[in-house]
Amino acid sequence: MERKIILEMKNIEKSFPGVKALKNVDFSVAEGEVHALMGENGAGKSTLIKVLTGVYGKDSGDIMFQGKSINPKSTLEAQEEGISTIYQELNLSPFQTVYENIYLGREIKNKYGSLDRKQMRAGAKELLSDMGLHIDVDVPLRKYSTAIQQMVAIARAVSTKAKLVIMDEPTSSLDTKEVRVLFDVINRLKSQGIAIIFISHRLDEVFEICGHVTILKDGELVGDYSIEDLDQMKLVSLMIGREAVTLERKKDKYTFRDVDELVKMEDIHFETKLNGIGISIKKGEVLGLAGLLGSGRTELANVLFGEIRPDKGNIYWLDKKVSLKNPQMAIKLGMGFCTEDRKVEGIFPEMTVKENMTVALLPQISKHGIISNKKEEELTQYYIDKLRIKTPSMDQLIGNLSGGNQQKVLLARWMCMNPDLIIMDEPTRGIDVGAKSEIEDLIQELSSNGISILMISSEIEELERNCDRVYVMREGKELADLIEDDINSDLIMSTIASAGKVSSKEGGK
Ligand SMILES: Nc1ncnc2c1ncn2[C@@H]1O[C@H](COP(=O)(O)OP(=O)(O)OP(=O)(O)O)[C@@H](O)[C@H]1O
Ligand SMILES: [Mg+2]
Structure with a gap:
C-alpha cells in the first residue's frame, strides 16, 4: 500500500544550553499509520514532539502538515491544525470532572453564553463509550486510576478532530489488560485514517502495533524503517549503536532457604485493598510482586514503608515487631522506596541532579552539619557513570533531563543510601x-551484597529475570508463591487469570 505522507519534518534543529537535542532530524508519518519513535533515554524523542506541537520553538527546520507549512507556537495552535498530543506527563486537571477535562479549554457554550454542561456530559459519555469505557463522567478525574485518566486524555485528543495523535509513552503506567484496551482504541483510530506517533520503550508493543519505526540516537536520525525489515535485536542495535545482548534470567536456583529473614508482614488488611496478605523477605533476596493494577501491590509496599497504616496485621523487622507510623521510621530502620510516580512523589524539579540524588543522604555525608562537597560529588559521579545518566553536568536542573534519566537519578538516590x-x-x-540491563545488573549486585529488594513490576519478564521469588497477588490476596522454574511468564499470567491458588512445591518461605 502506498503511504500518503501527512506529516513531514525536515532538518529540525534544537539546542538547549549545553545540549544539542536535535541535529538535522527528518521525520515523516503517513495517514492511517502507527509510527513508532524510538531511541534511548535522552535521544530526543520528546523534544521532537514538543517542537512539532509548539511547546518548544525550533532553532531551524520546516514542518509540513497536510500539505501546508505550519509553525505552531502552542499546543492549542497545533490542535487547531489537527495535531493532538498525550504527553509523557499527563496534562489534565485532576480536580475537575471527567467531562470537564475532555472539554478543557474548548468548553461548549449554550446560546446564552453559559456552559452547556448537559451537552458536554453527553459528548464525553459518547466519546468514552466509543472507546469501550463506561464510567461516570461527573466524578473528579483524580478518583480514577492512571489508566483511566490516560483513556480520558486520549478521548480528549480524539474529540478535537485530530488527524494526528501523538502518544508519548502511553503504556508505561498501564497493565497488560489495559494495554489491550488502548490498542483497540489505536486500531480504531487507524481505521479512520488518523495517523499516530507512538513512543514506547516496550519493544513487543512496537512490533505489535506499529507499521513504521523512526530511530533517533543522541539527537540524530538513525533511520526510518518498515517494521517488516526489523527484528527486536536489530532494532535494539540501531537504538544503542552497538551489538544488542539479550537480557537473561539471572538466577534459577533458590538459595535462600537457610538465610535469615529481614522483614515479615503478617495478615495485613487495609480497607478493601489488602485482605489478609502476608509476605516475607530474606536478607539479600529479590522478591517480586506480580498482579494487575488494583491487585494491591502498591498498597502493600506503602504499608511496609509506613506510608499507610494497615487496619490490621503485623510487621516484623529482623524478628522484632515494629509499628511504622511514617516513612521516616521506615527509612531509619533501613528501607528505601523508589516510587512509581516520579512526578508526584519523587523529584524536586527546581533542584540539580546532584541535589536530587543526595538529598536523602545528607545526614550521612555531613559532618557537624557541613556537607562534604567532595564526597557528594564523588558519589553523584559514580552513579552518573554507572547508570549512564545523560546530563551535561551534575549541576543541571533535574527537570531538564529526559523522563528516563530522571527515573535513573531517583534510583540512584536510594541506592547510594545503602x-x-x-x-x-x-x-x-x-x-x-x-539502561534496563544496567539497572538489572545493579539490582543483582545489591542483592549479592546482602541488600533485599522488593520489586513491583507490570512487566512479567522483568520479574522473571530478576527475582528469587515471586508472589502473585489479586484483590489484596496472595494467589501464588513461586520459586525457580515456576517463575515464568506463562504460569504467572495464568495464575493472574485464574482464581485458584498455586504454589511452588516447597514454596519460598
Ligand atoms: N527543557 C530542557 N532544558 C535543557 N535540556 C533539555 C530540556 N528538555 C530536554 N533536554 C535535553 O535534551 C535531550 C533530549 O531529551 P528528550 O526529553 O527529548 O529525550 P527522550 O528521547 O524523550 O528520552 P526518554 O526516553 O528518557 O523520555 C536530553 O539530553 C535532555 O536532557
Ligand atoms: Mg521522553
Missing part, C-alpha cells in the same frame, strides 16, 4: 532497553 531493603515500584518504567 539501605537494607529497597522497595522498587516499577523501577524501569520509561527506561530504555540499554
Whole structure:
C-alpha cells in the first residue's frame, strides 16, 4: 500500500544550553499509520514532539502538515491544525470532572453564553463509550486510576478532530489488560485514517502495533524503517549503536532457604485493598510482586514503608515487631522506596541532579552539619557513570533531563543510601532497553551484597529475570508463591487469570 505522507519534518534543529537535542532530524508519518519513535533515554524523542506541537520553538527546520507549512507556537495552535498530543506527563486537571477535562479549554457554550454542561456530559459519555469505557463522567478525574485518566486524555485528543495523535509513552503506567484496551482504541483510530506517533520503550508493543519505526540516537536520525525489515535485536542495535545482548534470567536456583529473614508482614488488611496478605523477605533476596493494577501491590509496599497504616496485621523487622507510623521510621530502620510516580512523589524539579540524588543522604555525608562537597560529588559521579545518566553536568536542573534519566537519578538516590531493603515500584518504567540491563545488573549486585529488594513490576519478564521469588497477588490476596522454574511468564499470567491458588512445591518461605 502506498503511504500518503501527512506529516513531514525536515532538518529540525534544537539546542538547549549545553545540549544539542536535535541535529538535522527528518521525520515523516503517513495517514492511517502507527509510527513508532524510538531511541534511548535522552535521544530526543520528546523534544521532537514538543517542537512539532509548539511547546518548544525550533532553532531551524520546516514542518509540513497536510500539505501546508505550519509553525505552531502552542499546543492549542497545533490542535487547531489537527495535531493532538498525550504527553509523557499527563496534562489534565485532576480536580475537575471527567467531562470537564475532555472539554478543557474548548468548553461548549449554550446560546446564552453559559456552559452547556448537559451537552458536554453527553459528548464525553459518547466519546468514552466509543472507546469501550463506561464510567461516570461527573466524578473528579483524580478518583480514577492512571489508566483511566490516560483513556480520558486520549478521548480528549480524539474529540478535537485530530488527524494526528501523538502518544508519548502511553503504556508505561498501564497493565497488560489495559494495554489491550488502548490498542483497540489505536486500531480504531487507524481505521479512520488518523495517523499516530507512538513512543514506547516496550519493544513487543512496537512490533505489535506499529507499521513504521523512526530511530533517533543522541539527537540524530538513525533511520526510518518498515517494521517488516526489523527484528527486536536489530532494532535494539540501531537504538544503542552497538551489538544488542539479550537480557537473561539471572538466577534459577533458590538459595535462600537457610538465610535469615529481614522483614515479615503478617495478615495485613487495609480497607478493601489488602485482605489478609502476608509476605516475607530474606536478607539479600529479590522478591517480586506480580498482579494487575488494583491487585494491591502498591498498597502493600506503602504499608511496609509506613506510608499507610494497615487496619490490621503485623510487621516484623529482623524478628522484632515494629509499628511504622511514617516513612521516616521506615527509612531509619533501613528501607528505601523508589516510587512509581516520579512526578508526584519523587523529584524536586527546581533542584540539580546532584541535589536530587543526595538529598536523602545528607545526614550521612555531613559532618557537624557541613556537607562534604567532595564526597557528594564523588558519589553523584559514580552513579552518573554507572547508570549512564545523560546530563551535561551534575549541576543541571533535574527537570531538564529526559523522563528516563530522571527515573535513573531517583534510583540512584536510594541506592547510594545503602539501605537494607529497597522497595522498587516499577523501577524501569520509561527506561530504555540499554539502561534496563544496567539497572538489572545493579539490582543483582545489591542483592549479592546482602541488600533485599522488593520489586513491583507490570512487566512479567522483568520479574522473571530478576527475582528469587515471586508472589502473585489479586484483590489484596496472595494467589501464588513461586520459586525457580515456576517463575515464568506463562504460569504467572495464568495464575493472574485464574482464581485458584498455586504454589511452588516447597514454596519460598
Ligand atoms: N527543557 C530542557 N532544558 C535543557 N535540556 C533539555 C530540556 N528538555 C530536554 N533536554 C535535553 O535534551 C535531550 C533530549 O531529551 P528528550 O526529553 O527529548 O529525550 P527522550 O528521547 O524523550 O528520552 P526518554 O526516553 O528518557 O523520555 C536530553 O539530553 C535532555 O536532557
Ligand atoms: Mg521522553
